[in-house]
Amino acid sequence: xxxxxxxxLLLIMAILFGWSYFTRPSEEEIQxxxxxxxxxARVEQQRAxxxxxxxxxxxxxxxLATAESSDSAINEMLRKQYGEFAExxxxxxxxxxxxxDVMRLKFTNLGGRLASVELxxxxxxxxxxxxxxxxxxxxxxxxxxxxNRRIETGKLFFTPSQNIETPNVGSDSLVVSFDxxxxxxxxxxxxxxxxxxxxxxxxxxxxxxxxxxxxxKSNNYLTLNWxxxxxxxxKGIKWETMNSTIAxxxxxxxxxxxxxxxxxxxxxxxxxxxxxxxxQQFFNNTLIAKNGFSGAVLKQQKVLTGDKYVKHFASEISxxxxxxxxxxxxxxxxxxxxxxxxxxxxxxGLQNIIPLGRSIFRWVNVGVVIPTFNFLGRFIDNYGIIILxxxxxxxxxxxxLTYKSYKSTGMMSALKPEIDKLNEKYQKQEDAMKKQxxxxxxxxxxxxxxxxGCLPMLLQMPLLIAMFRFxxxxxxxxxxxxxxxxxxxxxxxxxxxxxxxxFYGDHVSLFCLLMTIVNIIYxxxxxxxxxxxxxxxxxxxxxxxxxxxxxxxxxxxxAALSYYYFVSLLITIIQTYVIRRSINTNDVLEKLKTAxxxxxxxxxxxxxxxxxxxxxxxxxxxx
Numbered sequence: 076x077x078x079x080x081x082x083x084l085l086l087i088m089a090i091l092f093g094w095s096y097f098t099r100p101s102e103e104e105i106q107x108x109x110x111x112x113x114x115x116a117r118v119e120q121q122r123a124x125x126x127x128x129x130x131x132x133x134x135x136x137x138x139l140a141t142a143e144s145s146d147s148a149i150n151e152m153l154r155k156q157y158g159e160f161a162e163x164x165x166x167x168x169x170x171x172x173x174x175x176d177v178m179r180l181k182f183t184n185l186g187g188r189l190a191s192v193e194l195x196x197x198x199x200x201x202x203x204x205x206x207x208x209x210x211x212x213x214x215x216x217x218x219x220x221x222x223n224r225r226i227e228t229g230k231l232f233f234t235p236s237q238n239i240e241t242p243n244v245g246s247d248s249l250v251v252s253f254d255x256x257x258x259x260x261x262x263x264x265x266x267x268x269x270x271x272x273x274x275x276x277x278x279x280x281x282x283x284x285x286x287x288x289x290x291x292k293s294n295n296y297l298t299l300n301w302x303x304x305x306x307x308x309x310k311g312i313k314w315e316t317m318n319s320t321i322a323x324x325x326x327x328x329x330x331x332x333x334x335x336x337x338x339x340x341x342x343x344x345x346x347x348x349x350x351x352x353x354x355q356q357f358f359n360n361t362l363i364a365k366n367g368f369s370g371a372v373l374k375q376q377k378v379l380t381g382d383k384y385v386k387h388f389a390s391e392i393s394x395x396x397x398x399x400x401x402x403x404x405x406x407x408x409x410x411x412x413x414x415x416x417x418x419x420x421x422x423x424g425l426q427n428i429i430p431l432g433r434s435i436f437r438w439v440n441v442g443v444v445i446p447t448f449n450f451l452g453r454f455i456d457n458y459g460i461i462i463l464x465x466x467x468x469x470x471x472x473x474x475x476l477t478y479k480s481y482k483s484t485g486m487m488s489a490l491k492p493e494i495d496k497l498n499e500k501y502q503k504q505e506d507a508m509k510k511q512x513x514x515x516x517x518x519x520x521x522x523x524x525x526x527x528g529c530l531p532m533l534l535q536m537p538l539l540i541a542m543f544r545f546x547x548x549x550x551x552x553x554x555x556x557x558x559x560x561x562x563x564x565x566x567x568x569x570x571x572x573x574x575x576x577x578f579y580g581d582h583v584s585l586f587c588l589l590m591t592i593v594n595i596i597y598x599x600x601x602x603x604x605x606x607x608x609x610x611x612x613x614x615x616x617x618x619x620x621x622x623x624x625x626x627x628x629x630x631x632x633x634a635a636l637s638y639y640y641f642v643s644l645l646i647t648i649i650q651t652y653v654i655r656r657s658i659n660t661n662d663v664l665e666k667l668k669t670a671x672x673x674x675x676x677x678x679x680x681x682x683x684x685x686x687x688x689x690x691x692x693x694x695x696x697x698x
Contacts, residue, residue, distance in 0.1 A: 127198045157231075158222040159257050159288055166232030173251065175244040176272040178410060181210070186235030187253030187265040188215045192410045194274075194358070198554065200310040200562070207306070207360055207410055212384075214302040217280065219396070221289045229300075231255060233265065244269050260284050274411030275421065278362075280394075282402040291398025296369045300556040301362065304384040305355055311565040314547070314631055316385045318356040321375050322428045324349045326367040330427040341374040354428045357413050357550045357564070361425060362392070366406040369393035412550050412607050415445055432544040439541035452551065459557025462546075462635055466642045469542075473535050474650070546636040559585065560634045567634035578627045586637035587629045593644045594622040600651060 076087030084394035093568040154161040170190060171182045181191035190210035197205040216229030241249060248270045255263040261284045274589035277656040280297075282289070299560070320335035326347040333340040348368040352361035378384040394404055409425065411417065418426035431440040447468070451461045546552065552563040560567040575581040598619060628636050 083168055086618050089402045105423070106359050123374070146685075156224070157226065158224050159230060159261075160221065160226055160255065162262065163231040163233070163255050167268065168232075171235060171239045172242060173239070173249065173269055174242060175269055177274055180252070180265075180269065180276075182236055182239065182253070183210065183659060184233050186216060186231065187235075187630040188229070189267075189408075192360075196410065197358075197412065200565075205308055205358065207358060208303045209306075212304040214300055216300045217394070218298045218300065219289055219294050221285075227300075228255075228263075228265075234388055234456075244271050246271060250461050255286075257288075274417070275407055275409045278406045278408050280404040280406070284400060285402070286398045286400055289396075290655070290693075291396060294396050296393040297360075297396050300390070300393055301351075301392060302387070302389040303353060303360065304378065305353060305383050305386045305388060307382055308358065309356055309565060311631055312385065315356045315375060316563070318354075319386045319431065319545075320354055321373045321388055321390070322352045322354050322359075323373065324424055324427075330424055332428070335371060338377040338379070339375065341372070341612070343370075343372050345370045348392075350423060350425065351390055351392060352425065352428055355385070358401070358411065359408040359409070359413055359425075363407040363409065364394070364421060365407070366395065369395050388440065392650060413548070413570070415441075415549050416449070429546050432543060433543055435537050436541045436544060440545050443538075444541055444545050448545075448549070448551070457557065458552055458555040458563055458635070459605075459638070462563075462639055463642060465641055466646065469538065470646045470650070473538070476535060477650070478654070542639055543636065546639060547633040549635070552633065552635050557638075559636075563635040563638070564633050566631055567637075572655070580630050582630070584632075584634065584637065585632050587626060587632070587643055590629065590637045590641040590644065591622045591626040593641055593648065594625065595619065597648050597651075598622065600648065615618075 081196045092369065121647045131490065138303060157164045166184070168183060168185045170183075173180045173182065174195075179193040179195060180189060181193075182188070183190040190213070192207045194205045194207065199205055201687045214229060216227050218225060218227045219410060220226070233255055234252070236250075236252045238249065239251045241251075249269050250266065250268050252264050252266045255574050257263075262281075263285065264279075264281040264283075266277070266279040266281060268279075305319055307315065320340075324330045326349045333342055348364070348371055350361055350363040351368070351371060351373065359388050370393045374389045376387045376389075378386055396404075398404065409421065415426050415429055415431075418429070423535050444465075447465060451464060452458075455464070458662070473616055547564070549564070554561075557563055559569060559583040566582065566584045567586055569585040570583040572581045572583070597623075629640075
């Protein structure tokens, strides 16, 4: 790198740090921003418990009405508001715990719904149980019109079945129900089927003799309002937020999702849907319809205050309603990890919410990387060792493709004295074309194709990009330690900074740093024989800028990914060094001396055929 390039680089860095320094907010602005954020936090909290506040106010008004009015007046007021459902508008809220091998489920009679789901086999980054959602931060409510009144099941008290007191699910499945028995012949039921060792539970909505009360003419569909605040579960909240979104699948078709990188996004879907999933980095809550949903309005909002939640998800899902005497809406709920094999077993395409890349990159992950990773996991407990073995296997498989590239690099290194002579001979700018021609002639006489290593490098790119997607998305690496890393699925901070560096962060990831150092060494080795970088100092500077950019980019990424690239680059350096040492410099130089400068090129079959065709037609070709 010449003097001007260094000066330019230093100026760019000075401008970046100067801009961040002089544009930083003042103490007064920071204080005002904090006050604003506190205000927003209060608003968010208010929204989170809005339903409960309304219930509390209704209960308080009912108590005041009890003191001032007769029981008959209260009943009349409730009947005007709820009609036939009036008797279920009051009651005492109760909770019921049911456990299977993998989950702890908390139900409530208010709304007849799940109030909380805890996964037994997982912990948060701060060693707390993984609770996917909790009562007051979640709304799960089916609404419809009955007798010209809007009825919301979330405001009604259901009667649980007697076996709800069963604390655990045995070897067989457990079926519990929450009932609204309007009369002996009219009822609305929410039926849940909990299996011993599954993250999925059955959820059926049964209506008996409600077609006159809830006519299909005014209710072509039932509306399911589902809202939740996605809890923060991982150390890297920035990365977790970027990988949290609402995903959905068209019935029998592709999986789509809202923009996970946007602070807010929404989508109105008027097409039949198979399922809707609230996806986080490593876990998901999914609602599945056996016969499909009619459509949905999906919304997500990034939570900008505090670090308890990452995003707010809200859905208005349309459930088909035919108004039959016996209406049975079959659904299923999944609460569990984004584990590829587990999701694939469901056979509904839910495994596609795992961000393994698209097209060929996903195929490489699904067809090659994941099976290899799972196979090694059967015999080895340490995932750091598994990654090391996988890296070595990948380099061995790719070696036949990359050998030609390494050999070409080694032979070009042997020609460095000759290249230096050409650089001295053609120093002027106007001699650049002559210099390039002389270089090509030199490579031709030595039997080197300078572009010969490009194709093998391109062929291995799909695997490199596939690994870039695989490691951050692998729940198997979550909370797995290796060397100084306590969690391979997130960054390995060996030093927490008292300040935040723009575009870098407030910590130093060691594997990321090691990867950058090894990358610079490899570029230096390659640059010694790279003629384009020698001819264009600006190109050489750009080559060294790439590792610096990767240092900023990968600082928040999974330590497993930086570790993989670090080992891969280290093996590449060793392979390059060994191949270079195996090349006899004297043989290459001797070949140059004995090679003919001018050599009549042999005609290809195509040229010979064209000449024969020209002779047959009487066309004279120029010599």
